[in-house]
Structures are given as C-alpha cells and as structure tokens.
Amino acid sequence: xxxxxxxxxxxxxxxxxxxxxxxxxxxxxxxxxxxxxxxxxxxxxxxxxxxxxxxxxxxxxxxxxxxxxxxxxxxxxxxxxxxxxxxxxxxxxxxxxxxxxxxxxxxxxxxxxxxxxxxxxxxxxxxxxxxxxxxxxxxxxxxxxxxxxxxxxxxxxxxxxxxxxxxxxxxxxxxxxxxxxxxxxxxxxxxx
Amino acid sequence: xxxxxxxxxxxxxxxxxxxxxxxxxxxxxxxxxxxxxxxxxxxxxxxxxxxxxxxxxxxxxxxxxxxxxxxxxxxxxxxxxxxxxxxxxxxxxxxxxxxxxxxxxxxxxxxxxxxxxxxxxxxxxxxxxxxxxxxxxxxxxxxxxxxxxxxxxxxxxxxxxxxxxxxxxxxxxxxxxxxxxxxxxxxxxxxx
DNA sequence: GCTAACTGCTACATTCAAGTGACAGTTAGC
DNA sequence: GCTAACTGTCACTTGAATGTAGCAGTTAGC
Numbered sequence: 001x002x003x004x005x006x007x008x009x010x011x012x013x014x015x016x017x018x019x020x021x022x023x024x025x026x027x028x029x030x031x032x033x034x035x036x037x038x039x040x041x042x043x044x045x046x047x048x049x050x051x052x053x054x055x056x057x058x059x060x061x062x063x064x065x066x067x068x069x070x071x072x073x074x075x076x077x078x079x080x081x082x083x084x085x086x087x088x089x090x091x092x093x094x095x096x097x098x099x100x101x102x103x104x105x106x107x108x109x110x111x112x113x114x115x116x117x118x119x120x121x122x123x124x125x126x127x128x129x130x131x132x133x134x135x136x137x138x139x140x141x142x143x144x145x146x147x148x149x150x151x152x153x154x155x156x157x158x159x160x161x162x163x164x165x166x167x168x169x170x171x172x173x174x175x176x177x178x179x180x181x182x183x184x185x186x187x188x189x190x191x192x
Numbered sequence: 193x194x195x196x197x198x199x200x201x202x203x204x205x206x207x208x209x210x211x212x213x214x215x216x217x218x219x220x221x222x223x224x225x226x227x228x229x230x231x232x233x234x235x236x237x238x239x240x241x242x243x244x245x246x247x248x249x250x251x252x253x254x255x256x257x258x259x260x261x262x263x264x265x266x267x268x269x270x271x272x273x274x275x276x277x278x279x280x281x282x283x284x285x286x287x288x289x290x291x292x293x294x295x296x297x298x299x300x301x302x303x304x305x306x307x308x309x310x311x312x313x314x315x316x317x318x319x320x321x322x323x324x325x326x327x328x329x330x331x332x333x334x335x336x337x338x339x340x341x342x343x344x345x346x347x348x349x350x351x352x353x354x355x356x357x358x359x360x361x362x363x364x365x366x367x368x369x370x371x372x373x374x375x376x377x378x379x380x381x382x383x384x
Numbered sequence: 385g386c387t388a389a390c391t392g393c394t395a396c397a398t399t400c401a402a403g404t405g406a407c408a409g410t411t412a413g414c
Numbered sequence: 415g416c417t418a419a420c421t422g423t424c425a426c427t428t429g430a431a432t433g434t435a436g437c438a439g440t441t442a443g444c
Contacts, residue, residue: 012412012419035227037401048422053403112225148370154358155374158350166346178340182347186378204389204442229431240392245433391440399432410421 005069019055021045026066031107038062060116067119070106074126077102083133088142091133092183096160097176103164104172127153144189152187159183197261213237214244218258223299230254252308259311262298266318269294275325280334283325284375288352289368295356296364319345336381344379351375 002009002016005023009016025045029036038059042049056062077098081091110123134152137143143152163179170178194201194208197215201208217237221228230251234241248254269290273283302315326344329335335344355371362370 014412015420018421038403039401049402050404050423051421054420057403059402148359148362150358151370151374154354155351158354159347162346162350166342167340170340178343182343182378186374206442207390210391230433231431242393242434243391246390249433251432386444387442388444389440389442391438393436393438395436396434397432398434399430401430402428404426404428406423406425408421408423410419412417412419414415414417 005072018045018047018051022047022052022055022062023066023069026062027070027106027108030063030066031109034109034112064116064119066106066108067110067116070102070108070110071119071122071126073102073106074099075122078126078129083129084136088133088137088140092137092142093176093180095130095133096163096180096183097172099160100163100172100175100179103160107164130156141189142184143187147187155187156183197264210237210239210243211247214239214247214254215258215261218254219262219298219300222255222258223301226301256308256311258298258300259302259308262294262300262302263311263314263318265294265298266291267314270318270321275321276328280325280329280332284329284334285368285372287322287325288355288372288375289364291352292355292364292367292371295352299356322348333381334376335379339379347379348375 002011002013004011004016004019011019022041022045026036026041029041029044038052039049041062042052045052052062056065077095080098081095083091083095085091086094110119131153134143134156138145138152159179159182163175167175167178194203194205196203196208196211203211214233214237218228218233221233221236230244231241233254234244237244244254248257269287272290273287275283275287277283278286302311323345326335326348330337330344351371351374355367359367359370
C-alpha cells in the first residue's frame, strides 16, 4: 500500500516512485512536444519503455493520467483560493499563486483535449468557476464592466502562463504579485 | 511566370494557385496540430499528396515554406508600422493591427522552431526590433520603467495572440483597439 | 490546336512508434 | 531468507507516415 497523488494504491514503494517519475517526465516532455513518444518519456524517466506499458494500457491512458494530475492540482488550487467566498482581491491573488505553482509542476497544456470527454468536462467546470468569480469581482467593483465578453477570463489565463514562463527567477508568490498588478491595471476599475 | 507571396516565379497560374492553397491549408492545420500529416494537409487543400511532394522535397521544406510565409507577413507589418521612427503610440497601434491580421492569415505557431537556424534567426531579429521599440516607448514615457526584464515584450506577444483568438467578431482594427488599451493600462505609465 | 506543364492514381520501399509476449534477474516487505 | 512484485531485455506484429516511381489524363498558354 502506498500513496500516489494523494490516493492510496496497492503498489510497492519503488513502483510508486517510478510511476510518479514517469508522470512528471511525461508532463515535462509533452509540454514542449505534444507528440513525444512513449520511448522518449520512458528514457527521460530513466525506466524501460516496457515498464510504462505495464502501468498504462496505452498512450492515451498515460496522457489521461498526466492531464488528471494537472486537473487535480488545479482543483486543489481553486478550492484553496475559495473563489466563491473569500474577498475578491484576496481570492484572486491566492488563485494566481496557486496556478503558477501548478503550471510549474505540471506544465503540460490542456488546449488540444478535444478527445477525452471527462477531462474536457472538468476543465470546462474550472473555467466556469473562474468566470463566476470574475463576474463577482466585476459586481463588487474590482473589475471594469465595459469589456468584451470573455476578455477578462482569457486575459487572466494568458497572464498565468506568461508569469510561469517569463518570470522563472521569481518564486510563485512574487510572480503572482507582478501578474495581479498588471492584470488589475489592465482590466481593473480603479487604481489603488 | 506568376506571382506567389509577392515573388515572381516560373510556374503556371493553376499550379501557383494550388501552391498557395497548400500553404494556407498547411498553416491552418499545423496551427491546431503541429504533427499534421502531409496527407491531411493535401486533403484539406483539395490536392493529391503526390502534388505536394512535387513542390516540396520533404515535410521539412513544406514547414519551412509555411513559416517563411508567416515571417514575411510579420516583416511587412513591422515595416509598415515604422517602429523605429513613428510616434510610439501610433506605431504600437499600427503594429498591433498588423500582427492581428498576420495571426489570422498565418495562424501557425513559431514556438517549436529549435530546428531551422535561418527561421529562428529571423524570428529573433523581429523580437529584437520590437524590444528596441519598447525601450524607446519606455524612454519616451509611454511605458512604465519599473517592470521585470522582458515582461513588457512578453505581455505584448501574449496579448496579440489573445486578441486573435478571443475577439473573432471584431475586425483587426477593433481587436487592436481593445488590445492596446488593455496593454497600456497594464504596463503604461500614465492613464490618459 | 499543339505542346509542355501539371495533376491524379496506383503501387512500392522504408522508417518509426505503438503495443504485446516471454523470460530471466532484482528487490521490497513480510 | 523467502516470496511475490517488479523491472529490463530481446523479439515480434501492426499501422501509419514519409518519400519515390511510372503512367495516363487534363489544361494553361502560346
């Protein structure tokens, strides 16, 4: 019995370590090249290609596991930010810091997930939660109300990627500071 | 003799049309799936796979031609914006509108161009021109001077993609308006 | 209308990744 | 220490994409 990604599974400890290494290496490789081969991922993780196939029945299953790891981390960040309850300014900053951390841990991009239904559904759910939060932030006067539909949400998503890629020297909190300041100046209502 | 992409080439008119269709279909498909096959691109262009191979010796050559088409369009947009001479506010807006148009015409992404040396060199040259422009804009008081290195340039590049993807109902000029306003609020020095 | 240019089609060789099977060797955990 | 779990390696099939060849048919452009 071991713990992987927060779940208890029947697996030997060394096998669980290998599994996590494969997922992490997979996320890293797939982020730069979405068509990375299983052989490349296995090599990056320092295990044999055959070992990957013992844990995942197919390439699709490995991808799904990587995406799931990212989605779980996002879910945790959203919960921790309390987007639906906390004061909007506080929730925004906490959310930004959490997602920057997720982006650095699981850099893989979810953009091309037309395939898997469950994954897309979860992703859409998260986007809806953030959009609801942005609506609340607009009602409470944090954001401007005269923006094109979807602009505030899309901008926030882009800035989160930007902070992840372009501010590698800053820790997640500092990167979130820069990001949130630029964001609120860009689409916020009043200057503080 | 015919004109393709502004160049005069020895080619029958129908062949030139086919060539442009292939390039355009290639850019469209490669934008959504960088590993799109030659067969898929040929099918999308409505020609036989063999026809593509008659014009391009290899997949790499086709990719290079697509990237070159995009780079040529970017070069034209930069020249038209007169980044090194025109008033910064005017140049910024003209550049934004031009790049939004380029992004819509040649949506293919240049990110993963570690391979081809000439293409990367041209891309780096353009980035340097824009960075020089942003330095000038900072000196002349349009942009804030207290931002992390590279932040203003990276933000502008992201916003250009964002405007292309998220404002499909607006024409290039209107999308550039929204983009530039958000940009100047976000990293500009004074509010107008 | 004639010719050279161009295209579509069928077929083929080659390479590469996906996925599977069997077996021998190693190691965690009792 | 013993056993079950786990791993690495060799070997194989399958499928898909790349790139090439020849031939028959069509069409632009003089």
